Amino acid sequence: MLHVQALIPVALSTLFRISAYLFLQVIPSPILAIVLPIAFSAWIIALWMLPSPSERKEESDGKAHPTRTATVAPFHYHSFGRLIEAQVYVESEDIVLNILLSLPSSSRRVRWVTNAINIALFLAAAEFLCTPFLDSASDIIFTRVGAVYPDNVKIVARYPPIDDITQSIRIIWREAPKSGAQEISWHDGPLFNFDENRDWVDVVRIKGLWPNSHYEYSLATTNGTLLPYPSTPIKFHTFPDPRLPSGNKFSFLVSSCMTTNFPYLPFQGRRIKGYDLLSNLLYPKDSAYNSTTDTDVAASKTLTKERSMLPEFLLFLGDFIYADVPIYTGSTLEDYRRLYRRNYQSSSFRKIYERLPIFHAYDDHEIINNYAGDGDDLKPPFPNASDAFEIYNANPNYDSIHESHYYYDFRYGDSAFFVMDTRRYRSSATDDLSARVMLGDAQLAAFYNWLSRANDTAVFKFVVTSVPFTTLWGHDAATDSWAGFPAERTSLLQAMHSVPNVIILSGDRHEFAAIEYNHDSLHTVREFSTSPLSMFYIPLYRTLKMQGAEVVTRIKHRLNMTNEGPEYITVEEQIPAENVFKYIPSGNYKWSTIDVDTTDLEMPVLRLKLTVDGKTAYSYTLNGTPIKLHTSTALGVFVSTGIKDMFNKIGIHPSKWF
Structure with a gap:
């Protein structure tokens, strides 16, 4: 029985x-x-x-x-x-x-x-x-482009002593050759100083470059022998000089949150599928982008056109590693460094970072879930976690105005970016939310200073925060995002309302949302929150409210036709102070492509395209407020390409005069 x-x-x-x-x-x-x-x-x-x-x-x-x-x-x-x-x-x-x-x-x-x-x-x-x-990935070798300026660039590389290569390694660089042009000789760049204490990673600068120009670099020994990696030169494009009044047209990518092999597939421990999808869209013909010499004129023109449509950089807004998901891998220095090495050894990621500059913020999972540093750099596990982040992702970023800090700002032409550090200085959870701060005094002052400078020198101002600025997400976002810091958030939002064309970029929630912050008389601020690039999303369960309880009253003037002729009437309308105008929660692989066009300062335009699981899921166009910029002159305004080539031939580099 x-x-x-x-x-x-x-x-x-x-x-x-x-x-x-x-x-x-x-x-x-x-x-x-x-x-x-x-x-x-x-x-x-x-x-x-x-x-x-x-x-x-x-x-x-x-x-x-x-x-x-x-x-x-x-x-x-x-x-x-x-x-x-x-x-x-x-x-x-x-x-x-x-x-x-x-x-x-x-x-x-x-x-x-x-x-x-x-x-x-x-x-x-x-x-x-x-x-x-x-999988320790201890033998991983890589190089990529970090911060890009008009006249110099940061290059990061990792080259442990493998295959008996123990001598010094240097950068060699040159202007990217054009089809049919005379072969351009290589220039000796700076030497790397690879050290075991820094996990065999170092960052150097290539200086003396021209703005808005294409270059390439490779790695060689001090006697000029090319190293086997990279097998073909790495290409990069310097940014335009922000002092030039000509306007710019460019695009960039933004996303956050990634891990290897999720959703899981057997024996794919090094795959990051989100980057595979991104690479397939950006570089469908790999050979065209790996070639250093184009002999066919038609192919060269096609390649130039394709490159002109490519993004200039990727903003990655945190959770580059998951130190505590699915389980905490440990708090030692090696535990954290190993996770970074594993990501860089991924062939999926390599297809992107060898072609596209990446600028990083960090969030909690580079440390531990919902981490709050309280401004204490000795608070465990921050010392070891920050060391690994600094070596692999922070040092290649733009330099902070305060040494050894991770917040920074940069420019692409007449667009300005401020990238926040939302973990190191934030207050721990407390019953009195009004007493909590996220940025700390020094970073807060740096942000206000940047916003003031960008007000009349940049058309679009991008505020980059790893966690959402909106208060509309629930669950742990009520305390972990900016919603948990109401007093500081209110002050920041009021300042941003006073400046035209402010765009907030955020991640963290593994969903996409587009939010607008309205004011009764000042400028509307918009936020685009995009994630994950390659990680989980949660089906069915939703915590995002579509609008907040607070409303603002706006006065509109409408044209009314009467028997006596046209007249303007004043109409009051109430709208939400905080409102979601697009919400897409589903998808393991999301990124936003943002196109900026300021070539007509009377009609600046921003276009956003959201890609979910490899397909376009949403498009949005924002007509910005016209801005009268305060510009300064620079030598590059008057120097033509022909004169530039002549200067190069006689060994003069005018970009150093900028």
Whole structure:
């Protein structure tokens, strides 16, 4: 006779399978990382302790039914003080259903398949969990472009002593050759100083460059021998001089949050699918972008046209690594550095960082979930976490106006950017939210100073924050995003309302939202929050409200036709002070492409295109407020390309005079 306990393995198997699916395909939660081994172990124990279904079947009727699976279980209940026993039959001839639901079966083959599925799921979860510990990526070699200026550029590289290469390594660079042009000789650049204490990573500058020009670099030994990596030169484009009044037309990318191999696929521990999708869209013909010599004129023109449409850089707004998801990998220096190395060794990421400058902010998962530093640089685990971030992502960024800090600002022509540090100085959670601050005194002063300078020297002003500025997201965003810092947020928003064309860029929430902040008389501020680039999103569960409770009153003047002729009437309307005008929560792979066109200062335009899972999901056009810029003259305004070439030939570099 089959006992009720026979259903225990079914329940445990079902719990394990649901947990495994959620863990590997939906959200790699630390809670599920604990549930999985417990449920799997309990299922194994239950199978071992209970008799097999075939034995139970023989006990129940003494007959075998090769074409039918059947189980019999007693059901006990009390009636008027008497114990009554009934038998409950669970029968199924559907083998697929049996396997899917882990139902008991007298078929040995079905039981083997059922057990094999659970074992395979357990091994998959184990691979996903263990790979960050087992894959040290200690031999990774890479180089990429960091901060780009009109006349210089930062280059970061990692080159450990591999293959007996122990001598000094230097940058060699030149202007990117044009089709049919005379071969351009290489210039010796600065030497790298690779050191084990910095995990064999160093950053150097190439100086004396021309604004708005194309260059390429490679790596060589001090005697001029090219190193095997990179196999082809890395190309880059210097930014236009911000003092020139000609206006600019360019695009850039923005996103945040990425991890390797999620949603999970077997034996793909180094893949970051979001970057694969991005690369496929930006560089569909890899060979065209890896070629250093274009002999065909038509191909050269096509390549130039394609390059002109490519983004100039990627703004990555934090959670570059997940030190605590699905489990905390550890707090040592090596624990954090290993996660950065693993990302840089990814061929998916390499296809992007070897072609596109990347400027970084950081958020909590580079440290630990919902981290608040309180301005204490010795607060664990910040020292080791910040060391790894600094080596790999912060040093290649633009220099902060305050040494050894991670907030910074930069310009692309007449567009200005301020990238915040929202973790190092923020107050810990407290009952009095009005007392909390996020930026700290020095950063707050730097931001206000930047906003004042950008007011009449830049058309669009981009405020970059790793966490959303909006108060409309719920759950932990109520305290972890700017919603948890109401006093400081209110002051910042009031200042931004006074400046035209302010755009806030944020990430963190693994969703996309476009929000507008309205004022009764000042400028509207807009926020675009985009994430994840390659990570989980949560189906069904939503915490974003579509608008806030506060309203503002705006006065509009409308033209009204009367018998006596046209007249203007004044109309008051109430609108939300904070309002979501687009919300797209779904998608594991999201990034926004932002096109900026300020070539007509009377009609500056910003266009946003959201890409979700490789397809365009939303487009938006913003007609900016015309700005009369305060500009200064520069030599580059008057120097033509021909004169520039002549200067180059005689060894004069006018870009140094800027």
